[in-house]
Amino acid sequence: MSQCLNPDCLQTNSKNAQFCRKCGDKLRLRERYWAKRILGQGGFGRTFLAVDEDKPSKPPCVIKQFLPQAQGTESIQKASELFSREARQLEALGKHPQIPELFAYFTSDNRQYLVQEFIEGQTLQAELEQNGSLSESQVRDFLEDLLKILKFVHEKRVIHRDIKPENILRRRGDRKVVLIDFGIAKPIVTTLMQQYANYGIGTVGYAPIEQMRGRVYPASDLYSLGVTSLVLLTGQTPDRLFDPNSGGCLWRDALPTGSLEDEQLGRVLDKMVQDALSERYQSVEAVLDDLQEKIELTFNSPFTSFLNSSPYLTPPSLNLRLLEEKEVTPPRYQRLEALLKGGKWQEADGETARVMCQVAGREKEGWLDDESIDNFPCEDLRAIDQLWVKYSKGRFGFSVQKHIYQSLGGTREYDKEIWTKFGDRVGWRRGEAGSLYYTNGTFTSKAPQGHLPVVWLGARTPPGGLVGWNVWWLGGVFEFVWFSFLASRLVECNI
Numbered sequence: 001m002s003q004c005l006n007p008d009c010l011q012t013n014s015k016n017a018q019f020c021r022k023c024g025d026k027l028r029l030r031e032r033y034w035a036k037r038i039l040g041q042g043g044f045g046r047t048f049l050a051v052d053e054d055k056p057s058k059p060p061c062v063i064k065q066f067l068p069q070a071q072g073t074e075s076i077q078k079a080s081e082l083f084s085r086e087a088r089q090l091e092a093l094g095k096h097p098q099i100p101e102l103f104a105y106f107t108s109d110n111r112q113y114l115v116q117e118f119i120e121g122q123t124l125q126a127e128l129e130q131n132g133s134l135s136e137s138q139v140r141d142f143l144e145d146l147l148k149i150l151k152f153v154h155e156k157r158v159i160h161r162d163i164k165p166e167n168i169l170r171r172r173g174d175r176k177v178v179l180i181d182f183g184i185a186k187p188i189v190t191t192l193m194q195q196y197a198n199y200g201i202g203t204v205g206y207a208p209i210e211q212m213r214g215r216v217y218p219a220s221d222l223y224s225l226g227v228t229s230l231v232l233l234t235g236q237t238p239d240r241l242f243d244p245n246s247g248g249c250l251w252r253d254a255l256p257t258g259s260l261e262d263e264q265l266g267r268v269l270d271k272m273v274q275d276a277l278s279e280r281y282q283s284v285e286a287v288l289d290d291l292q293e294k295i296e297l298t299f300n301s302p303f304t305s306f307l308n309s310s311p312y313l314t315p316p317s318l319n320l321r322l323l324e325e326k327e328v329t330p331p332r333y334q335r336l337e338a339l340l341k342g343g344k345w346q347e348a349d350g351e352t353a354r355v356m357c358q359v360a361g362r363e364k365e366g367w368l369d370d371e372s373i374d375n376f377p378c379e380d381l382r383a384i385d386q387l388w389v390k391y392s393k394g395r396f397g398f399s400v401q402k403h404i405y406q407s408l409g410g411t412r413e414y415d416k417e418i419w420t421k422f423g424d425r426v427g428w429r430r431g432e433a434g435s436l437y438y439t440n441g442t443f444t445s446k447a448p449q450g451h452l453p454v455v456w457l458g459a460r461t462p463p464g465g466l467v468g469w470n471v472w473w474l475g476g477v478f479e480f481v482w483f484s485f486l487a488s489r490l491v492e493c494n495i
Helices: 073-093 124-131 136-155 218-234 263-272 284-291 331-341 345-360 370-374 378-391 398-407 416-425 477-492
Strands: 033-041 045-052 060-066 102-108 111-117 121-123 168-171 177-179
Touching (some): 033 060, 073 102, 073 111, 121 124, 124 218, 136 177, 136 218, 263 284, 398 416, 398 477
Antiparallel strands (some): 033 045, 060 111, 102 111
């Protein structure tokens, strides 16, 4: 079917029609783009799903038609400026995999049109209404991903000025977030102080006070992103997260779980949504630095004297360096890499166990003892860890597990409370007993951060003679001892 673009007609026509059967208008823009259906409309115009006939594959695209509903010459002029600004900003930004690409901008029949890449997916607002609030780990992942897009935007000297769940899409194919709607984006003024704009613009609740008064900074986008993250975390609208009396943010009271486990994330969000510009983050890099803050670890244990003199106690940091594309994966780990690259998490888990036993010379036994862990080659441990970190985008890996354990205050000495919290945090515990059968593991990319790899947790003979990879004994000291030996080796290897 073909959709007429005449705003006074909008007749649906047959696919091969050249002219609207109702009003007679030509259906193809520039003899190239034809609209299939209306995607939506707002104060500035309509958006159509369209097809680009000039390309052999006839790919889908989006046509934005400027059709202001504002009254008065001045209002229409401002709206027209914002519409053309989107085209200029998209052109200035160039190509980015998480920003829709601009294909064309032109005027036809005295109406302005913008044609850009079609992103198949749904907005985070629609996702929120459909599925409810996100978990802490999901919000952290979202925040880090969006910050990287925003870093690109700010480096191009552009401020978005309207970051909110409605302007962020979740792409259906790879589940990546995509930042859309640069209609009110504003170039960064290259002076010491930002100049006043003619008018403040943005979305109430998401825009900081300086923006509503007509001034914008990179930190203004960070405020909007912080509020967006809180909305996704709590499922509440911005007006329900702020106290009108004190002006403070009460988002912790709105958490569905009643409490926040990731306090590092909480501190970052608190600073992002400060009213005072001077107390807020000033750059994307500063936010990312705090999100990826290094965690120090000190192992103090009477039965690990070798660690007391270890040079890595001053102080080790989480090493999540990803393998560079130019680096060649050793043949021994190529099958593991293929499984991880394909998202086959359970098979990769089993391959991790197999290859670790192979490296340690314990293929026959099928499990690692304390001695083999203490002497496990650092280069092999690092290679395995980096493959997990790379293909899970920092969600899984030995170093991730160690990082989480350290952040909870874990040391080489057994502490039941910390060990329980750790098991809960990475999703290894189930119920009061705290034990979990391997076959009930969560082998998806949505598993809690640090959940994988898990198969090595059963890599010794548990009490009672249950041999091999079948049971995790998270409730007691047994698995802690195994984990502590591996964590010690990670420290020694500076992983």
